Amino acid sequence: MDLLPVVLESKTGRELKAYSPVFIHNCLEKCIGSYNGCSPLRNGNLIVKCCSVQQMTALLQCTKMTDGAVSVKIAAVSMRPLGARGVIYNVPLDISTDDLVACLASQGVKSVKRFRFKSSDSSELKDSKSVFLQFDTAVVPGEVKIGYLFFRVKQHVPRPLRCFKCNRYGHVAGHCRGKLRCSMCSGEHNNSECSAAAPKCPNCEGGHSANDKICPIYKRETEILKL
Numbered sequence: 001m002d003l004l005p006v007v008l009e010s011k012t013g014r015e016l017k018a019y020s021p022v023f024i025h026n027c028l029e030k031c032i033g034s035y036n037g038c039s040p041l042r043n044g045n046l047i048v049k050c051c052s053v054q055q056m057t058a059l060l061q062c063t064k065m066t067d068g069a070v071s072v073k074i075a076a077v078s079m080r081p082l083g084a085r086g087v088i089y090n091v092p093l094d095i096s097t098d099d100l101v102a103c104l105a106s107q108g109v110k111s112v113k114r115f116r117f118k119s120s121d122s123s124e125l126k127d128s129k130s131v132f133l134q135f136d137t138a139v140v141p142g143e144v145k146i147g148y149l150f151f152r153v154k155q156h157v158p159r160p161l162r163c164f165k166c167n168r169y170g171h172v173a174g175h176c177r178g179k180l181r182c183s184m185c186s187g188e189h190n191n192s193e194c195s196a197a198a199p200k201c202p203n204c205e206g207g208h209s210a211n212d213k214i215c216p217i218y219k220r221e222t223e224i225l226k227l
């Protein structure tokens, strides 16, 4: 598991950002010990930088923060790198990753990764013309320049964290306290054993599966990650 910052959401109806930073700091130290940093997000959540994978795992499992006197119900909603992420398209294949890094470093880009895909004629992964950009800035710029070419930057939104057991958002199966629910029909079985004729989303009860992007709950969870 990579060490990534964890985004925490309040389950009390009051944003975590609205609590005293001293209180939150004391809670975090009590919960995971000394950590690497914490900052509020625009949507009221907090993003916490951990020092170790153990600490990150502990925080992902955490459902309540307390300083000993007052406690706040919380949930880990995602793990994400700090800084905005973007994607650029139609980047000529003859531009190497090294050249991309060299051109983009001065434009706030920390790392670059070309998306790859499996072509129909072979099982080998091929480079695509889409490139993922990790910025060290909070927002993506409108465009970036590579050589004499300009590319519009589209914000990359990570997938929300969804439990493979109960299919609800905000936790992983290892920490699930819910019932097994099929992602296709909401029944109490694995989706590999599903024989339902019509889909029924376990999150919104609509006529689609849990991982369908038209799901309003999926959309809401994705909106949260856009900050």
Ligand SMILES: [Zn+2]
Pocket (backbone or CB within 6 Å): 163, 164, 165, 166, 167, 168, 171, 172, 173, 175, 176, 177, 178
């Ligand atoms: Zn679950």
Ligand SMILES: [Zn+2]
Pocket (backbone or CB within 6 Å): 182, 183, 184, 185, 186, 187, 189, 190, 191, 193, 194, 195, 196
């Ligand atoms: Zn089913």
Ligand SMILES: [Zn+2]
Pocket (backbone or CB within 6 Å): 201, 202, 203, 204, 205, 206, 208, 209, 210, 214, 215, 216, 217, 218
């Ligand atoms: Zn749905």
